[in-house]
Amino acid sequence: MEFRKIEMFVEVVRQQGFSRAAKVLFSTQSTISKAVRQLENELDAPLLDRGAPGIVPTPSGEVVYRRGLRLLAERGDMERELEELQGLAKGTLVLGLPQIGAATLFAPVFAEYRKRFPGIDIRLMEHGSDELEELLRAGRVELAASLLPVSEEFEWLPVRREPLVALLSPDYPQAARKSIRLDALREVPFILFEDGFALNRIILTACRRSGFEPAVIAKSSQIDFICKLAGAGLGAAFLPRIVAERRTSGAVGIIDVEDPHMVWDMAVIWRRGAYRSRAAQAWLDVVRDLYGGQAE
Known part of the structure; x- marks a missing residue:
């Protein structure tokens, strides 16, 4: 059984579709479909319920997905541990960063890290917090930035x-x-x-706590576009203050929200108990030097 086939199946379930999985894996839809069929033949069990709407794993598929996540994560740990033999003179650190606040918070970390460890190749994956946590579970990133609180399966360093x-x-x-x-x-x-985006969950939960369900007029993954929509009078948008002050103009007002739960609490997270490479530990050290947090 090849890791690549397991990786393709896991991504199909994660992305809820063959075409989206193909884009993430830089492959073709037919290649992904063929790999899943081959995996089903090797395991002698159907993994997807093809009669159901959407992508629905069978009971066997649920087992393969759950175990596949662990296998892929363990493979990532093994590769990083072997890479340690080369020391910090060279190597690769795969990071997951959110699309909100990454430039503000992590550009200084990048600059300092590059100064200290110029031989380390940093590879970035940019998604919302929920997606980044899934990539972390699968071992496709070693560290990720995410909003607190997070599951007990992760350790974290506040930023x-x-x-x-x-x-x-x-x-x-x-x-x-x-x-x-x-x-x-x-x-x-x-x-x-x-x-x-975990930020949505914070906003919607706070609204329900205040006794209402908001009417959502638009959604976007682009901060600047969201700011423009708010400035054009379409409705209310929400951002961390540090981001709002740097990304908005006089066309839109910035108003404090009187709710202690409306907080953007950013941290760097990693799988609890997973092997942590020296390149990853060095990144955490730079974050700690710049922001003064202590790991939890």
């Missing part, structure tokens, strides 16, 4: 904690205020990030 602020155009009367309760925005449409 920065910022309040979330509302972005509103002057068209809304609430924009004239310096701070606002979240329930004062119940009649305002919301502009959120795409599914898979």
